[in-house]
Each structure stands twice: as C-alpha cells, then as structure tokens.
Amino acid sequence: MSDAPVIPRPEPQYATAEQQAExxxxxxxVFLATEVLFFGGMLLAYTWLRATYPDGVAEAGxxxxxxxxxxxxxxxxxxxxTMAWAVHAAEHGRRKALTRLLAVTAFLxxxxxxxxxxxxxxxxxEHLVPGLNFHEDSVHAQTIELFYFLYFLLTGIHGIHVTIGIGLIAVMAVRARRGAFNSHYYTPVEVTGLYWHFVDIVWIFLYPLIYLVGRSGP
Amino acid sequence: MKAPPLPLLLTWAALLALLAMTLGLAYVPMPGPMNVVLALGISVAKALLVLALFMKLFRAPTLTRAAAAAGLFWLAILFALSATDYLTRKVEHVGDLPAPTGSEHQPGNR
Amino acid sequence: MTTATVTGKSDEPVVATKNYLTEEGVTLRSWLLTKDHKRIAILYTLSITFFFFVGGLAATLIRLNLVTPAGIFTPDIYNRLFTLHGIVMVWFFLIPSIPNTMGNFLIPLMIGAKDLAFPRLNLLSWYLYVGAGFLALFAILIGGVDTGWTFYTPFSSLYSNGYVVLALAAVFAVGFSSILTGLNFIVTTHRMRAPGMTWYRLPVFVWSNYATSVIMVLATPVLAITLMLVAVERLLRVGIFDPALGGDPLLFQHLFWFYSHPAVYIMILPGFGVISEIVPCFARKPLFGYKFVVWSSITIAIVGFFVWAHHMFVAGISLYAGLVFSLLSYVIAVPSAIKVFNWTATLHKGWISFDAPMLYALGFIGLFTIGGLTGLFVANLAFDVHVTDTYFVVAHFHYIMVGGMVSAYFGGLHYWWPKVTGRLYPEWWARIAALLIFFGFNLTFFPQFILGYLGMERRYYSYPPEFQVWNIFSSAGASVLAIGYALPFFYLGWSLFRGKRAGSNPWAATGLEWQTSSPPPAHNFDKTPTVTRPPYQYRPEPEPQDV
Structure with a gap:
C-alpha cells in the first residue's frame, strides 16, 4: 500500500488522523472490558469450586x-x-528496532x-483430561476432574487469545519491516500492544489460581 | 538496538521479582486463607504495573481509564452479588445425607 | 479512498438524486459488502423481520395448542415450539430490534457523523447475526430444542434430547454480534459527535442506545462463556453445573441471569429512546425533564445488573440473598417510573396529534406501565412464590417486551420510515394497525395475568378445563394481534413504490437526522453540521425552565 513513511489518510468517517488514532x-x-467479563464468568465458577471443595482443589493444584x-x-x-519496548521504538520512529522487538515478542x-x-x-x-481420559484414584477425584475441566477451559481460551495475539504481532512485524509505521503513525502497533498486555494480565491471575494452589499443604 | 528505556526495564525487573516472590511464598504454610490473599495481592500488583507502565494507563485520557475501570467494576458486581447467595446459603443436612464432598461419585475411566 | 463529494443539496420534497440506496450502486454485491451504516441497518431490518415472523409463527401455534385444555400437539412438540419462540424472539428479534436497525441508521445521523466509528466491525456484526441465524434455523429444522430459552441445567446438559449444542452455538455467535454493535455505539457516541454536539444536546435516543450498549458489552460475554460451559458439559459429561458430577446448577442460573436480566433492559431501553423522540414531536413540546430521562437510562443500565437473582427466588438461593435482590429490584422501578412521569408531563398541555407513531407511543406508555407495575409484584418475595413460573410472569414480561418494545419498534419504524425510504406511509392504515395491535395485545395478555394468578403454570401443553375460557380470550386476542402485525408488512411495502414523497422533514421535527435529505446521501451530510441548540426545541421561543 504505502511506500514512503507517510501518514495514511484517515478513513472517511473521521475528520482527522488523530481522531482515528484515539x-x-x-x-x-472497550473490547478489553468485554474480555474481562468473558474470563470473569469462568473465574466465578473457579471461585465457587475452590470455596466449596477446598481440599480437593488443593490436591488438584x-x-x-x-x-x-x-x-x-x-x-x-x-x-x-518487549512489546512495550516495541511501542516505545515505534514512538521514536526506529523501524529496525521495532521490527526486531515485534519478532522477539511473537517468538516468546x-x-x-x-x-x-x-x-x-x-x-x-497422566490421565488428567476430563471427559476424555480422566482417571484418578483419590477421594477427591470428582473435584480434581472439575478443577481440570476449568483448567483446560481457562488455559485453552487464554491460549486462543495468545494465538490471535501472535498473529496480530506477526502482521505488525511484517508491516513495520515494510516501513508502514513512523513516529507519527503507529496506532496499530499500540493497539496490538494493548491486547497483548491484556493477555499477559489474564495469565498473571491464572498463574496463582492454577499452579500455586495447595503448594504449602501436605 | 538502543537500550530499553529505564522505566520499562525497571518494570520488567519488578515483575520478575514479584514472580519469584509469589512462587516462593506459595510453599510457606500460612494460617487460613493467607496464601491465597498474598498470591492474589501480588497478582494485583503485577497487573497494576503492566496497566500503568506497559499500557500507559496512568497517562491515558479519563475516558480510557473509565473503560478499564468499567470492566473491573462489573466483574466486582458479578462476584459481590453472587456472594450474597453463596456466603449465606446453608446446605441443609437432610437425614443421613452428607453435604456433597465430591467423593460420592467415582468418575472412573471415561 | 472514496471521497466522492456530494453536491447539489436540495430541500424540495423530491427524492434526493444522490442517496444511500443508489449512490454506491444497486448490485447485490454492493449491498453485501457495504460499510454504510444505513445500508447495514436495512440488511438488519430485513433479517430481523424474517425472524420476527418465524418467532410469531411459533407463538401462533402455541396459542392454537392452548385453545383446548388437552392441547393439540404432543408435549414434545409443544416444548420445542415455546423454546423456538423464546430463542428466536429474544436473541434474533428483541435484542437486535431497535439498536441494530434504527440505532444503526440514526445514531450517526443524530450526532452529525459520517458513519459509525468502525464500519467494517458493523458489517461483521451483521454477518455474525446471519451466521447465527442460519445455525438456529438449522437446529430448528432438524428437530429443535426443548429446553426453553433459559437452557437450565442439568436438563439442558444431561437429559434434553434436542439439538442443544447447536442452539447454544447460535446464541453464542449472535452474542458476539451484539457485543460488536455495542462496542461500536459506545465508541461512536464518545468520539464521533459533530462540533457543538455536547452530551446534553444528544437526543435521548442516542443516550438510550448508549446505555443499552454498555449492557451489551459488559453482560453478553458472561452469557457466552456460560453457554460454552453448558455445551462442554453436555458433550463431555463433565461440568460444574451438574449436581451428579459435583457441580452446582444454581451457579448456572446466577451466570445466566447476570446476563439475561440486564438483557431485559437491552430489550426495553432503546424503546424508551424511541418514545422520547416521538412524544415531544407529536405533542409539539420539549421533552419534560431531559436530564432526568437521560440519567434514568444510565441508572437503569447500571442498577439493572443488581437484580438478577429475583429470577431465582424459589430456586434455592439463600433467604438473605432473596431479600437483597428483592429490595434492589424495587430500586430499579424508580428510574423507570421517572421516564413515564416525564413522558406524561410532556403531553400535559401539548398540541397533541394522533398520527400513527404517536398512537404506538401512547400505547407503549400504558402497556409499559402495566408491565412495570406487575414487575413490582413479582419482585416481592412472598408474592413471587405464589406466581413463579405461572402465566402471571408470562403476561408481565410480554407487557414489557411486546406491549412495550414491539410497540416502540413499530412506532419508530413509522416515525422514521419517511427518512429511511423517502416515502410517506398511508396514515389511515397505519392508525388501524396501531389500534389493532393495542387492543389485540391486551386481549391476548391480560387474561394471562388472571390465569397466572389462578395458578396456571407456564410451559405446559395442557391445563385444567376451568382455565379454558381465559385461554380462548387469549388465543382470540392473538389472532387480532397477528392481523395487526401483518398489516404494516403490506401497506409499508406498498408505500415503497406508491407512497407520497416525504421531503426531508415531514413531521417538522427537530434533530439532525431531519436536516439532511430523505433518503440521506451516503455520507449523511454534505457539510458536517455544527450544533448550537439543545434537542427538542419544539416551540419557536423556548420558555425558561418552567413548570
């Protein structure tokens, strides 16, 4: 599309490029607010499970x-x-650094x-997949199965988000390499970054809820 | 490639330190729900770091901050009002039936 | 790319030579790939009209079955009919009805914008709707679903023998269509307003759709994830909603109603918006208490999330939770009542003309008031125990959804028809239809209050013979209602070709949408308007805030 470092014209419904960017x-x-509630439903289910069967969840953890x-x-x-760093590089119009940092982010x-x-x-x-090959001899088998049910849903849906994120970042990297962005125009990189950070924040909460449960127990 | 800006670097370091801290603390036996409270507290700290410095929320327009807050506020509604039921609901013991423990049904290999 | 400058704006009552219907070409391709919010609104109108008749057909069969106490259909078919009616009417008609048709068409026009903020997202939203619609139709045609629109577990996840997963997938997909629309409206209202269009100069219709969008964006994802959990539970026999597997069915109900109660406000708030446009125009007075009407919409959008468990009073939630939710449910009556008072105060000493949109609006105010007041009955713990799952509840929510929202939909459709099509509808026929709908509706649903109070349970294919007389009233009313709903289909269709040219402002209404030609040009305004006055200036000399 564009060949020189120019600011693309805003789409017809916008008055200025600035309006479009903001x-x-x-x-x-707003989309991320939706996502919070999307994960929120599962987190409520998790909270219910953990409050109802604390011992089973600890063992599952x-x-x-x-x-x-x-x-x-x-x-x-x-x-x-590296994503935040990439946005910083974009802000300062450093094309090479932007491309590399995006590539590193996608690789991670x-x-x-x-x-x-x-x-x-x-x-x-280990036969921990509920519904398909679950087998567990513990007295808490049922709770462990429910825990793993939520585990696979939460991490699976998070994984889908990661995959989408990688795709977006890869597209950004290619566009950056072709010189689509400059210090006046890098909104797509910034917006992709927001999404990626959100995916990271979800994981920040999943990590203790999944992996750190019951570690101090017997 | 130039060195990363210091605030971002420090944020990253702080995130890794918090990760190490939460991992270590998880193995320390604590009374009652302290383990969970600490783990989630550290998660909140990490999330705030990402929001504030990586996502630049603290420099963002009020409108953007409102959108971010809305998601959390509505999440709080979901949890708080569900809690009015779950925290006050009594599981009645009818006859000899025990409250569900999760052990009645052996799921077996399916 | 396409910055075709539209020239030659004319205010004469002839059809604008350049308008959105023809400007981008008239091929099917130009419609299916359009990014114009007005064309997408037309696509939505056609699709939801189709689903309105599908859901209406199911309703007709339900009322036919209930003419005799023994029923006509088998219980299984009856279950599938009321499920079909519920799913189609809730998700494929009521939720998208006003926002996706009139909202899509009018919000950019009303705020003086060229389009919504994200036109491609808007088109994607329609395609999601259509995809979901096909899934739903497919599920219906191969055998249907018998769970009721509420999909309660463990029936839906364990026992039901319908095509539950397909139906769940359809609702999941249509949910994302509504999230995308909500997101688009929120961003558009914040970011795309014309110069001078301050928040307090926005028409109430825009405010109402904004409040609706907040609910769409924040409630729908919870429904999506909940339905997904049910689908997995049904497919893999593992899940947290089935007590036999260690789960809690009430958890499903909490999550489901966290969406589905606010969804009731998704279905009614846009109706409030339409009525707030029509009443001042046909009473020739400014809307009474504009700021109260505006803020009551926002309050409803928020407080609407605090009341969901009043659907679960007898489901086994704690008494304490019941008390909390009962009290909170009373609170939400306040902003709803404020609106009714404001509309009636607007009528006071107005120069009222009874054109068809006004007839619908007046019908709305009366029927919504009955629906709202009976809502207070069922919010009351003790009374609700008596009428839970009876026809009292059915009548209550139909007074809101059909008496309210569908009246508002038809009112808006007539009010903006000249703007959308450039033609006037035949007034006499329209008034007849409005009256038929009002009387048919009351004949259909008022007997159901009585039936419910006497103890007739909903969702049963048969009933004790002593209830038959009220059921016959109800079914008779349904026939009148059906004629009322079918009529506009014909005379509006006729007006498309033979109706008188409307001119840009046939109602002498205020509002930016009436300042551009009818039908509007593709980019809405030849010159971005600048707004200098508050809305609803229906008197030449607005008096200082009197009364």
Missing amino acids: TASFGMW RHTKIVIGSVNTLVLLTSSF GLLFLGLKGYEYHKEWT
Whole structure:
C-alpha cells in the first residue's frame, strides 16, 4: 500500500488522523472490558469450586506442572516487556528496532504455546483430561476432574487469545519491516500492544489460581 | 538496538521479582486463607504495573481509564452479588445425607 | 479512498438524486459488502423481520395448542415450539430490534457523523447475526430444542434430547454480534459527535442506545462463556453445573441471569429512546425533564445488573440473598417510573396529534406501565412464590417486551420510515394497525395475568378445563394481534413504490437526522453540521425552565 513513511489518510468517517488514532485505542479498551467479563464468568465458577471443595482443589493444584507454569509466566512477562519496548521504538520512529522487538515478542508467544502444548501432552499421559481420559484414584477425584475441566477451559481460551495475539504481532512485524509505521503513525502497533498486555494480565491471575494452589499443604 | 528505556526495564525487573516472590511464598504454610490473599495481592500488583507502565494507563485520557475501570467494576458486581447467595446459603443436612464432598461419585475411566 | 463529494443539496420534497440506496450502486454485491451504516441497518431490518415472523409463527401455534385444555400437539412438540419462540424472539428479534436497525441508521445521523466509528466491525456484526441465524434455523429444522430459552441445567446438559449444542452455538455467535454493535455505539457516541454536539444536546435516543450498549458489552460475554460451559458439559459429561458430577446448577442460573436480566433492559431501553423522540414531536413540546430521562437510562443500565437473582427466588438461593435482590429490584422501578412521569408531563398541555407513531407511543406508555407495575409484584418475595413460573410472569414480561418494545419498534419504524425510504406511509392504515395491535395485545395478555394468578403454570401443553375460557380470550386476542402485525408488512411495502414523497422533514421535527435529505446521501451530510441548540426545541421561543 504505502511506500514512503507517510501518514495514511484517515478513513472517511473521521475528520482527522488523530481522531482515528484515539478512537482505535478507545475501541480496544472497550473490547478489553468485554474480555474481562468473558474470563470473569469462568473465574466465578473457579471461585465457587475452590470455596466449596477446598481440599480437593488443593490436591488438584499439586498435580499441576509448576516448573512449566512458572517458566511460562516468565516468558509471558518478558514478552510484555518487549512489546512495550516495541511501542516505545515505534514512538521514536526506529523501524529496525521495532521490527526486531515485534519478532522477539511473537517468538516468546510461540515459546509459551509450545511449552503449554508440552504441558497438555504430559497431562494427557497422566490421565488428567476430563471427559476424555480422566482417571484418578483419590477421594477427591470428582473435584480434581472439575478443577481440570476449568483448567483446560481457562488455559485453552487464554491460549486462543495468545494465538490471535501472535498473529496480530506477526502482521505488525511484517508491516513495520515494510516501513508502514513512523513516529507519527503507529496506532496499530499500540493497539496490538494493548491486547497483548491484556493477555499477559489474564495469565498473571491464572498463574496463582492454577499452579500455586495447595503448594504449602501436605 | 538502543537500550530499553529505564522505566520499562525497571518494570520488567519488578515483575520478575514479584514472580519469584509469589512462587516462593506459595510453599510457606500460612494460617487460613493467607496464601491465597498474598498470591492474589501480588497478582494485583503485577497487573497494576503492566496497566500503568506497559499500557500507559496512568497517562491515558479519563475516558480510557473509565473503560478499564468499567470492566473491573462489573466483574466486582458479578462476584459481590453472587456472594450474597453463596456466603449465606446453608446446605441443609437432610437425614443421613452428607453435604456433597465430591467423593460420592467415582468418575472412573471415561 | 472514496471521497466522492456530494453536491447539489436540495430541500424540495423530491427524492434526493444522490442517496444511500443508489449512490454506491444497486448490485447485490454492493449491498453485501457495504460499510454504510444505513445500508447495514436495512440488511438488519430485513433479517430481523424474517425472524420476527418465524418467532410469531411459533407463538401462533402455541396459542392454537392452548385453545383446548388437552392441547393439540404432543408435549414434545409443544416444548420445542415455546423454546423456538423464546430463542428466536429474544436473541434474533428483541435484542437486535431497535439498536441494530434504527440505532444503526440514526445514531450517526443524530450526532452529525459520517458513519459509525468502525464500519467494517458493523458489517461483521451483521454477518455474525446471519451466521447465527442460519445455525438456529438449522437446529430448528432438524428437530429443535426443548429446553426453553433459559437452557437450565442439568436438563439442558444431561437429559434434553434436542439439538442443544447447536442452539447454544447460535446464541453464542449472535452474542458476539451484539457485543460488536455495542462496542461500536459506545465508541461512536464518545468520539464521533459533530462540533457543538455536547452530551446534553444528544437526543435521548442516542443516550438510550448508549446505555443499552454498555449492557451489551459488559453482560453478553458472561452469557457466552456460560453457554460454552453448558455445551462442554453436555458433550463431555463433565461440568460444574451438574449436581451428579459435583457441580452446582444454581451457579448456572446466577451466570445466566447476570446476563439475561440486564438483557431485559437491552430489550426495553432503546424503546424508551424511541418514545422520547416521538412524544415531544407529536405533542409539539420539549421533552419534560431531559436530564432526568437521560440519567434514568444510565441508572437503569447500571442498577439493572443488581437484580438478577429475583429470577431465582424459589430456586434455592439463600433467604438473605432473596431479600437483597428483592429490595434492589424495587430500586430499579424508580428510574423507570421517572421516564413515564416525564413522558406524561410532556403531553400535559401539548398540541397533541394522533398520527400513527404517536398512537404506538401512547400505547407503549400504558402497556409499559402495566408491565412495570406487575414487575413490582413479582419482585416481592412472598408474592413471587405464589406466581413463579405461572402465566402471571408470562403476561408481565410480554407487557414489557411486546406491549412495550414491539410497540416502540413499530412506532419508530413509522416515525422514521419517511427518512429511511423517502416515502410517506398511508396514515389511515397505519392508525388501524396501531389500534389493532393495542387492543389485540391486551386481549391476548391480560387474561394471562388472571390465569397466572389462578395458578396456571407456564410451559405446559395442557391445563385444567376451568382455565379454558381465559385461554380462548387469549388465543382470540392473538389472532387480532397477528392481523395487526401483518398489516404494516403490506401497506409499508406498498408505500415503497406508491407512497407520497416525504421531503426531508415531514413531521417538522427537530434533530439532525431531519436536516439532511430523505433518503440521506451516503455520507449523511454534505457539510458536517455544527450544533448550537439543545434537542427538542419544539416551540419557536423556548420558555425558561418552567413548570
């Protein structure tokens, strides 16, 4: 589309490019508010489960893969950092740095997904997948199954968000490489960043709720 | 590639420190719900860091902050008003039936 | 790219040469790929009209079945009929009805914008709606669903033998259509207003749709995730809503009503907006207490989230929770009552003319008041125990949804018809239809209050013979109602080709949408308008805040 570092004309419904930029960012924030409630429903279910069956949930929590979970948290926090750095680079019109940082962020996202996939695989071999191959001899078997039901839903839906995020970041990286952005126009990068940080925040809450449950117990 | 701006670098360091802290504290036996409270408190701190510095919420227009707050406020409604039921609901013990413990049904291998 | 400058604005009562219906071409492709909010509004109108008749057909069959105490259909077919009626009417007609048709068409016009903030998202929203509609129709055609529109667990997740997962998927998808619309409206209202269009100069219709959008954006995701949990529970036999698996069915009800009670306000708030436009215009007076009407909408959008468990008084929630939700439910009556008082005060000493939109609006005020007041009955813990799941509740919410919202929909449709099509509808026929709808509606649903109070349960295909006389009244009323709803289909269709040219402002109404030509040009205004006055200036010399 564009070949020189110019500011694209705003779409016809906007008066100015500035209006368009601020509108896009606000739109993303409203969307994130929707997302909060989307995850909120599952979190209420989780809270109910944990309050109703504290012992079972504690035992289930000790089945989770703490090392993978913690490394993944590290990976995602770092990716948020590189994303914020990328937006900073965009702000200052540093095209090369922007491209690289976006690539690193996308790579960290992929790493997260890879580790997550490995974790799912281990859980499958340990018969921890509810409805498909669940088998557990504990007295809390039923609670553990419910815990893992929510675990797969929460991490699965989070994983879908990560995948979408990686896709968006990859598109941004390609566009950045082609010089689509400059210090006056980088709204798409900024909005993608907002989304990515949100995905990170969701994980920040999932991490203790999934992996740190019952660790201080027997 | 130039070095990252200091505020972002410090935020990242703080996030990693908080991660280490929450991981370590999880293994310390504490009375009552203290483990959960601390873990979630640290999560809130981490989320605030990301919101404030990575997402630049504190420099954002009021409108943007309102949108962010709305999501959290409505989440709070969901939890608080559900709690009016769950915190006050009594599971009546009818005859010899015990309150559900999750152990009655052995799901078996399906 | 396409900054075609529209030239030659004419105020004569002839159809504008350049208008949104023809400007971008008239091919099917130009319609299906349009980003113009007005065209998308037309697409929505056609789709929801289709679903209105699908849901109406099911209602007709329900009323037919209830003519005799023994019923005509098998219980299983009857269950599928009322489920079909509920799902289609709630999610495929009522929720998108006013926002996605008139809201889509009018919000940019009313605020002086060229389009919504995100036109592509708007089109995507329609495609999601259509996709979801096909899924729902498919589920209906291959056998239907027998859970009721509420999908209560564990019946829906364990016992039901209908196509529950398909129906859940349809509702899930249509939910995202409504989220995208809500998001678009919120952002548009905040960011796209014309110069001088301050918040307190916005028409109440825009405020109402804004309040509706807040609910759409913040409640619908909870419904989506809840339905997803039910679907997984049904498919994999593992879940947190089934007591046999260690779950809690009340958790489903809490999550479901967290959406579905506010959804009632999604269905009625846009109606408030339409009435607030029509009443001042046909009473030739400014809307009484503009700020109260505006803030009562916002209050309803928020407090509407505080009352959901009044649907669960007998479901096994704690008595304490029952008390809290009962009290909160009384609170929401206050902003609703404020609106009714303000509309009636607007009528006071007005120069009222009884054109069809006004007839619908007056019908709305009366029927909504009955629906709202009986809402107070069922918000009362003790009385609700008596009438839960009876026809009293059915009558109550139909007075709001049909007597209220559908009247407002038809009122708005007639009011803005000249703007949308450039043609006037035949007034005499329109008045006849409005009266038929009003009387048919009351004949249909008032007997149901009595039936419910006497103890007739809803959702049963048969009933004791002593209830038959009231049921016959109700079914007779339904036939009148059906004629009332079918009439506009014909005379509005006729007016498309033969109706008189409307000119830009046939009602001599205020509001920016009446300042552009009818039908409006693709980019709405030749020159972005500048607003200098508050809305509803229906007197040449507005007196200082009197009364």
